[in-house]
Amino acid sequence: MKKNFSQTLKHLTKFSGIKLSALADFIGYDVSYLSKWCNGINHPSPKYITRINRRIATFIADELIKQDRIYPFFNEFDIRLSVKMTAENTKDRLTTEINNLLNDVYYHNQAEPIPEDNGQSAVSAASYLTIVGRTNIKKFFNTKIASLFSTTQEDISILITGDIVSLLSRNALLDFLNCCHFSSENVNIYLGCCINELKQSPDSFLPRLYNMLNKYININFYIYDDQNFAKSNIITVKNYFTMHYSMHKDNLIDICTYITDKKTVKEVWERTYEKFDFNCCILEPKDDIELVKFRSFFYLNSDLLLFCAKGFEFFLPAQAFKKLLSSSRDYKYSSDMQQTIQNMQITWEEQFGSSHIDFILPEANIIRYIENGQLTYGEIDYIASAQEREAQLQQLIKSMRNNPAINIHLLSESQPQNEDDSFKLSYYSNTKTAYLKKNKSFLRNCSKTIYLLRHPFLIDKFNSFFHDLQNKPNCHKFSAEDLEKIYKNNNALLYRIWKKNTPEK
Template sequence: MVSEEYAVILKKLITITETKNLVLANITGYDVSYISKWVNGVKLPATKYIEQINEKLAKCFAEAVITSGRTDELSVLFAVPVTRETAEFEILQQLSAAYRFSMKHHGRHRQEASVPAKVITGNHDAFLFMNTVFKEKMRNAKEGSNLLILGDFCTLLDIDFWKFLEFPNETAPHITIHVGIDLEKLSRDTKYTEQLYIILGRYLNYEFKLYHSDVLKQGNTIIMENEFVIQYSLQSEHSIGICTYISDTALVQDIYNRFYVSFANQQAALAPVKTLGIEDIGFRTAFYSSDKYFFFLTNGVDFLLPTQAVSEFLAEIKASKQVTRQIGQLQIMWDEMMASGEVEFMLPMTSIIRYIETGYMFFTDKEFKMKAPYRKMHLQHALDIMEKNPKITVGVIQASMEMSEYQVTNLSFYSNYTAAFFKKNPQYIRESVCPFYVVANKKLVECFHTFFRQVKQMPMYHHYAYTDIRQKYEQYKGFVERTIDLYEDA
C-alpha cells in the first residue's frame, strides 16, 4: 500500500527519468507553474481531471524509463517487479494511490479550486456580480497578467462594462487588456472614439491591445489569466441577460491557452510599445517623413526646441555619440517639418500652464525638465518658426466643466494622418508599463481625427495663427516670464 505523498512520488519519477517540468507541462497541457506546485506539494491537481493527468504522466515517465533502460530502478523504487510491458501501468497505479493518500491526509484545502460554474440571470444581478468579481480579482491581479475580452469595445461601453475596471491610478494593476473593436461602429458615432480616448487616458497603468476582428469581437467571453472565465449573453436593450462564471483553475487555464492563440494570431489595430526608437530606420523616421501632422500635446511641448535646450537634454541623459547623432538626425527632420510642413497643434490650457510652471516634457523616450532660461527661449523660438511658416497653427482648449476630461488627461496624440501614436505621461505610470501606443490601423487613425475635429467645434476651443499667438505672447509675456521664474526658484 502506497503511503507517500503525491508530490514525493512525482519528484522521484522526475529524478529517475530526468524529466524537466517544462516537458510535463507540454504533456499535460498545464502551465509550468502548475507542475511546480504539484511537485513541491503546494497544490494538488483537481479531482475531476486527475485521471487524465495521471495517464499522461504515466505514459511520459514510462517511455523515459524504457528508453533509458531503468526498469530495474523503477522496480526498486516501487518495491514491485516492473517490466517494459508493465511500466506504464505500475506508474499509473502509484500516482493514483499517492493522490488518494494525499487527499485523505490533507483534505481538499490543497486541491486546485474546482468550484462548479455559477449562473447569474438578469441584468441587475449580473452587473452587480461582474462588478464584484472584477473589483476583487483586479485588485489582486498579478503584475503583467492578461485579460482576454472576446467582445466589442463599443458594445461593452454601451453596457457600462468599463466601469468594472475603475481603480485609482496609483493602485491599478499593470495588466494587458486584449479586446476586439468594431471599427465600422466606431466610425459611425464619435462618442465611441471619445470614450476610447478617455479610457486609454484614464487607465494609464493598463495596457490595451485592440483588434479589428469578427472572431474577437463577437465571442461574449472574458478570460482573466489564472483567475476566471465569464461568458455572457446580451439583450437587445444593451443589457446582460445571463452570465456564467467559471473559476476552476485548470479549466480556466485551458480556456485561456486556447483563446490566447486567437489574439496572438491577429494584428492589433492599437498596441502598447516600450519605445518608438530613434534608429535610422525606426518608427519615428518613417513617421516624420510626411508633410502634414496633427499633435494633441498634454505633457509639454516637445517640438520647436532651441538648439541649446536639446544640448542640455543630451548632457542630462549622458547620451552616447550614437544617441547624440540619432537625435541630431531626428532634430533635422523636425526642423524640416516645421520649416515647410502643415502642422497643427492642439493643447489643453492646463497643459500649457503646467509646462510654463514645471518645464516638464517627455522628449523622445526620456523625461526632461527644461530650465527657466530655455523655457523663455523656447517660446520665442517657436514664434520665430511660426512666423516663417504660416501653415503652423495652434488650438487651445480652455478650461471648462464640459471639457474637464481633456484638461486632466496625460495622454498625447501624434499623427501624420496615415499612422499615429499615443504617449503617456511617465510621471503617472509604473516603470514596467509601456509609455506608448502605436495605432497601426489607418481607419482607427481616421476615427481619432474625426473625434478631434469634433472637439474643435466646441465653444471652449480657440484656434490661433501666428499673428494671434504673437499678440497673446506680447500681452502676457511679462506674466509668463515671472511665472517661470517664480516656479524655478520654488
C-alpha cells in the same frame, strides 16, 4: 473484502513511492483531483477512465522497473502470471497488469453512490458558478471580481473577446474599471474590435475610447481585429479565472459561468490567447524608445496634427537640443536616440517651414509649461530654462509668420479638480500614421508609454476626433500676431514667472 478504486489507487501510489503531483502532471490533471480519487471523495468520469487508467499504469510501471521491484509488486497485489515474462515484454506486461487491476476495481464498484469528478471536460462543482440576470452579473463584476483585482499584486493579464465598440456603447466596461483599484503594477487588457463596427461607429465612440485610455493610463490596453475570435464570448484572466457568457441584443451579458479550476483556466487562456494574433493588433502599447527611428520619418509628412498634453517640445532653441543630446548620453540612451535628437532639430527646421501643422494645446497644460518648463522628449524628461522658453516662443512666432499654415489652437478647459480630469495622452498624427503618448508624470508603474495606432480606420477616427476639437466653442485659434501681442503685453510678467519657477543650478 475486495478493495475499491480509491483504496487500490492509494495502495499503488504508496507501494511505488511516487508523488501524486508527479503522477498528476503525467496524466494531465490537477493534483487535487488525484487526492480526491485516492481519498474516495470522487471518482474519475467513466467517459475518460480508460485513458486515465492506462496513463496511471504506464507511469507506475516505469517507476517499478526503475526500482527493480517488478516481482515484489506481483506478490504485493497477489497477481499470478499465467505466462512467463521476458525481457522484451516486461514493460508491456507490467503496464497491462496494473491497467487491468485499476479497471477491475473501478467497474466492480460502479454501483456505489460515489459522485463523479469529470476533470477533463469541466470542473468540480465548487470550481464554477453560473450567474443569471444582468443585475446580478453587474453586481458580481463590480464587487467580487473588482475586489480580486484590488487585492492582487501579481501581474494581471485579461483577455476580453468582446467588441470594444459595443463594450463602450454602454457603460458596463467603464463602470467595472471604475470599481477596480488595481494593486498590481503591471495590468494588461486585451480587447477585440469588429472592424465593420469600427467603420460605422457613432461619434460618441472615439471620445469614450480616448477617455478610457486617458483615465486608466496605468493600464496597457491592446486592441485586436476580432476576426479570429469574434464569437468566442470569453473573458479570461491568466492564472485566476475564466468566464463564458451569452449576450442580450442590447450588448449586456445575460448569463455567465465563472470558472476557477486551474487546469481549465490554463487551457482556456492558452486557446484564447493564441487567437490574439499580433498581425491583427490595431492599438499596440510600446515603449517610447522603440519609436526613435520611426519618429525621424514621421515628421517628413507635410500635414501634421499634434495634440500636446505635457509641455511643448517643438521650436526649442539650439541650446536646448544640445542639452537634450547631453542628457541622452548621461542617461546612456542608445545611439539611435542620440541620432534621432540630432535629426529632429534639422527635420523640424526644414519641414516646419512649409508643412501644414495644427497644434492643439489644453489651456491648463500650457499654463503649467509656462510656469515650470517641464516637457518630455522621447523618454527624456527636460526642464526648459526661462531663456529657452522665451527663445522658444520667439521662434514659434517667427515660424508662424514665415509659414501661415502653422496653427495654434488653445483648448480652454476648467481647471482639473483631480488627475482624472486632466489630459494625460498626447496625440501625434501625420494623417497616415499616428500614436498616443502618455504623460509620464501620471504613471505610477512600469506601464508602456506609447500607443501605436496600426489600422487606417482607427487613425481616421482619432484624426476626426481631434480635428473636431478645433471647432468646439471652447477652442480658440491664435495667429502669429495674436501670440506676439500677448507676448509683448505680458513680457515682464512672463519673464518673472519663468525666473521664479526655473530651478537654480
